[in-house]
Amino acid sequence: MSKSEALKEKKRGSLTSSLAENKVFFISGFTVFCLWLVFCWQGLSTVVEIWYGNEIFNHGFFIVPGSLYLIYLKRKTLLAQPFQSSPIAFIVIIPALLLYIIGIAGDIQLFLHAATFTLLPALIWLLIGTKAAKTILFPLVFMLFSIPVGEQLIPYLQEIAADGSVALLQLTGVPLFRSGLYIEIPQGRFLVAEACSGVSFFIASFVIGSLYAYLNLVSAKRRATFVAISLIFPVLANIVRVYGIILIAYWTDMEYAAGADHLIYGWFFFAFVIVCLLGIGELMRESAQPERQDYSAHTKPSISFTIFTVLFSLFIVSTAWAMNIASANETVSAPSKPLLSELKGESCSTTSWQPIIVNADAVKSIYLSGTHCSVKVYSAWFSEQDNELVSDLHRIFDPERYSLAETQQLVINDTAFTVYNVVSVSGEKLSVVRWYEVDDLLFSDAINTKVHQLKSVLFGNSSSGIMRVVAINSHDIAETENAVRDLISKHQK
Secondary structure: OOHHHHHHHHHHHHHHHHHHHHHHHHHHHHHHHHHHHHHOHHHHHHHHHHHHHOHHHOOHHHHHHHHHHHHHHOHHHHHOOOOEOOHHHHHHHHHHHHHHHHHHHHOOHHHHHHHHHHHHHHHHHHHHOHHHHHHOHHHHHHHHHHOOOOHHHHHHHHHHHHHHHHHHHHHOOOOOEEEOOEEEEOOEEEEOOHHHOOHHHHHHHHHHHHHHHHHHOOOHHHHHHHHHHHHHHHHHHHHHHHHHHHHHHHHHOOOOHHHHHHHOOOHHHHHHHHHHHHHHHHHHOOOOOOOOOOOOOOOOOEOOHHHHHHHHHHHHHHHHHHHHHHHHOOOOOOOOOOOOOOOOEEOOOOOOOOOEOOOOOEEEEEEEOOOOOOEEEEEEEEOOOOOOOOOOOOEOOOOOOEEEEEEEEEEEOOEEEEEEEEEEOOOOEEEEEEEEEEOOEEEOOHHHHHHHHHHHHHOOOOOOEEEEEEEEOOOOHHHHHHHHHHHHHHHOO
16 A cells, blocks of 8 residues: 555544534534424514514525524634533523523513524524533624514614704704604605604614624724614714705705605615715724634533433423413314403594504404594403404504504503594594503503413413503593593403
8 A cells, every 4th residue: 555545444434433523512512403493483484574574584594594694703712722621501491491481471572583493593592512512602792693583773873863953954944843753844745754763773773793703803892882873873874864955955955855765875875874974994903913822622522411301301392381371272162252242332433543552453444432533542452363453563553654652651540541643644643552452451551461361371371462442532641541441341341
């Protein structure tokens, strides 16, 4: 045998030996991945629907592949670390499993998605151990950006955009009148709608800023500063965008206002914002110090049979529990009496107001008798079978037609209700109040309603319920209180 053939044979034997040593680790890793995939299937399927259907979260498709690529970039450092399964990861895994169960019980998709993408990096941590996980800490944490969260910020970002643009308009001498999210100038009226909130800019900037800080900045102080800039900069830029639209309309007598929004202040503006953000990053960029690491070190991965058995048992128990919860809520009986049957209605001309209620099993609306068509009541029943009583998809008014002017608190029978005073484009004023009824109990807020539904499901009961929405043609709090009090007393009889 020649010298070259002997060398090839030696390499082949070394590779075979390495594969044999790592065989248990690879099998364990594949098994854990399959457990995660099967257990979190509902969370994964629903999150993909959101990624695909909501442009705010389209970036979700790239987060996990991007995290895996970041891990690949650190492969030499990672492989130089000892792979020893760590039971410390259970402090994250067990709460994540419980959160997923709660998400199924309460039909709370946010919990499902948060648990799904918390479990994935936690399981990787469990397999490779704490020391190895520290070398890829950012890629593991980066996976959390897969969670579609942030839409709840829209109302706050709308207010900030409206406040900031009004301040700039006043500073530049543009006469205006503001009512809620409506901004009137002599040439016309503008609504700071949800599309003007800049939430897409905000989330994308946060993701890109975090990634850039990890790849190009070294010190923790600079990284934290740049991430903070990536959160503040898009908010300020969006204020300028809204201000620019209104200013162009003012200068051109509304001739170019609509076009400016799409042509100048659309994705081109977003691209400009990102370029500016990266430019700031380049000014802060610092040279990375070469790592002194012995990449020749090689240790055989150590998988604890006890840890793996505990993990497998946790998944089996959690899956059985989730299936039991799902089956317990399959049979739901409809309300004992028709919706709003306890109320007398009257014939009125239709109004532009109506709530946006998504996928209810039954919906009924009437104008309350004796109110001269000033009080309209909506009632919707949800079986919680492929629908949700409490959901961000439901709106008590159409944001394209109405703007929130203010909120007030109303206390009736020791229950605090939120009164939403809204105003339409035409100047119509409405006070809107919403509450929920589950198991003959009344709840005025979404959180307590969800908590009660969760308890019901965990104890094998139904979580179905009714949503009530009432609108009064006035901003008079006394009139609103009388209408709501009257409705509650009739419903509880």
